[in-house]
Amino acid sequence: MSFSIKKQGEICVVDVEGQLIVGNRQELKQKVLDELEKGEKKFLIDFSQTGYIDSSGLGVLVSLSKKIREQGGELRLANLNDDLKTLFELTKLDTLFQIADTRERALESF
């Protein structure tokens, strides 16, 4: 399980490699907050390699979304598998986040 961040134009793209759960969600949060502190405003989190997310992982995404918005930035999510989509629908977080089917569409949406 790890997270990698790279710049694509002016967008910070975060790849989540594995599950986003209680044991690692603080690492993701800190990495994104570090970039936000450096002045980055546009973030895309790509879940193409993620099978599931637990409640603490969802909570971190909610928290990051708020903090990024407070700094005038934007957060997009991409590549959720059907199970992840179900989690977002169950919790109605699909109404809170902008979710794209592919990384390319997410990048174009900024």
Place this chain on the structure above:
Amino acid sequence: MIAGESDERARDTHVRVAFDRLIPSDVREIEPIVEQVTRECRVLALPARQCALNVPVALTEALSNAILRGNRGARDKQVRVRAVVSDTALVLEVADEGTGFDLDACTIDPTSPGNLEREDGRGLFLMRSLMDRVERFGDNAHNVVRLTLNRL
């Protein structure tokens, strides 16, 4: 069974303990245990959706609660995880050394407008949404959360 075995399950002639393990109270233990349980579920031919979503998410929530709330992260305290499979259901039991909690009182609706942007409060909701039955029982020294998922 840890406790409270139901008559219905006792009568089931094809009950099998698929998993029984004690782990220390460390959240780093969660993912490997969940992987092992879901692997067992695949071997037992549970539906793919249950193996990929219902079981891992609900079990992760139960383990997280047991480690962080029940045992308050004390590494000298343990969590017991059991998975019992029958022809009709998968039953997961997660036992910690805490004093327990009121399942209904602690479950909030994270989808209500006032709760949607909360960082916490989705764990019990997810467990109850993804499982057919969630029960809690125990005494002052042990607390058990039992998750039952009917086999489709």
